[in-house]
Amino acid sequence: MSIHAFSKADSVQGQGVGSAYLEQVALITAELGDEFDVVDRARRAGDVNHFHSINPEFLARVPMIRRRGRTVGHVHFIPETVHDSITLPRPARAVFDAYMLRFYRSMDQLVTVNPWFIRKLAEDYGFDAERIAFIPNFVSEQDFRPLTDPEGAAQVAALREELGLDPSRPVVLCAGQLQVRKGFFDFLDVARAMPDVQFLWAGGFSFGRITAGHSRIREAAEDLPANVRLLGMVPRERMNLHVNLADCFFLPSFEELFPMTILEAMAAHTPVVVRELVYYEGVLADYARRVEAESGQIAPFVEALEGVLAPGPVREQARDAARRGAAAYDRASVARQWREFYRGVAAG
Structure with a gap:
């Protein structure tokens, strides 16, 4: 057949x-x-x-x-x-x-x-x-997995150096198209509220000028907070390095179904923080920290990220949640x- x-x-x-x-x-x-x-x-x-x-x-x-x-x-x-x-x-x-x-x-x-x-x-x-x-x-467990072995750790360290990141400061990664619905402007405001954290966004304008909010995003990209880097399109074969580099994967989208990027982060056992959405019912369970926040409401995200980034039981619980999420969709x-x-x- x-x-x-x-x-x-x-x-x-x-x-x-x-x-x-x-x-x-x-x-x-x-x-x-x-x-x-x-x-x-x-x-x-x-x-x-x-x-x-x-x-x-x-x-x-x-x-x-x-x-x-x-x-x-x-x-x-x-x-x-x-x-x-x-x-x-x-x-x-x-x-x-x-x-x-x-x-x-x-x-x-x-x-x-x-x-x-x-x-x-x-x-x-x-x-x-x-x-x-x-x-x-x-997502394939062969392509997305924790890079904890010496070779993998060396590759992640090389990427950190390539991007010019401070190894003493935590890294928060978002990945997706540059769109208003992805929560781009809330992402920037959260970064401004957390100047000691390095924020990365992997992704670009996949649909060019017809992308919703294209001109607003282009304008904002010319005056980014000092702790924000827009990486542009990252080849998929390199995304596992990026999710392993991150201390947390953050997706403040207003509308998602079942993002591949969340699965990729969970496969690497990277803690995930997202905006609470009706779309996540039945798919995300407690595998991610789901934050109730309206547009422009930054404090709940800051609180969630600070908890996940700080060494201790909250971070370990978030890592365990990511592991369970990866196992659920094996x-x-x-x-x-x-x-x-x-x-x-x-x-x-």
Whole structure:
């Protein structure tokens, strides 16, 4: 039985959908190969056809592909989550929203990385919840892991020196696209309130000038606090070094589903601090410090970060939480969910 993966998600650098696609295909190729023949970047139909991106050329081929096999659409976003990421004229936004939903409706089955989407698609857009499954994202433990051995520690030390960081001061890392919805301005304000901590942001403008808040962020980037560094796009093969370098991973986003960056940090056993979001219910549990904070409300983040960064029981609890988070989304567990899902899709 064959699984054909269709995607152009990794054609845009520095955004999590592409990383999620690469990890998912690598996982099912390695773990499900005893039962399924997995074809990456497929050009022809298979028994199960899994669409990881919603490109128009894929939608045009769906009717023909459905004659040969079953179709699966991977839901990484819905209209309202896109609106806060990119800026489009109102008419163009309406057209894109309608197209996105049309693509999803053309599928036999949908799968999403966050259970919140199932209810949202059913209640707001009329989708059949029985045709939508939740399977979490995954990162390879081979690519993301604690670098505690002498060689790994030396690599982390070399990166610290390369970035010109003070080894006596803690490091807080955020990773993601430079967008308002990622909490960029709260990130800067938290850094201003914690001048003895070094703050790094890995990521850039993946969607260029149509990125929401592009001009405001560019202006702010020209006058950064002294303890903030914007690293730009970091190649994924180097991200494990960065999450190991960090004493804490901090993501003050206003809107997230199941960020790959959080999984990457947990895999390295790096403590995680995030803004509390409804989207995290059912996926993050207590694996991260989830902080109740409105936009511009900085004190709760400062308190949480100070607790996690200081040596002692709070920090050790945060590290243990990250370890448990990594274990909860390990290779065997996620692969088992995919095996059961594909069997069900193939059976119709």
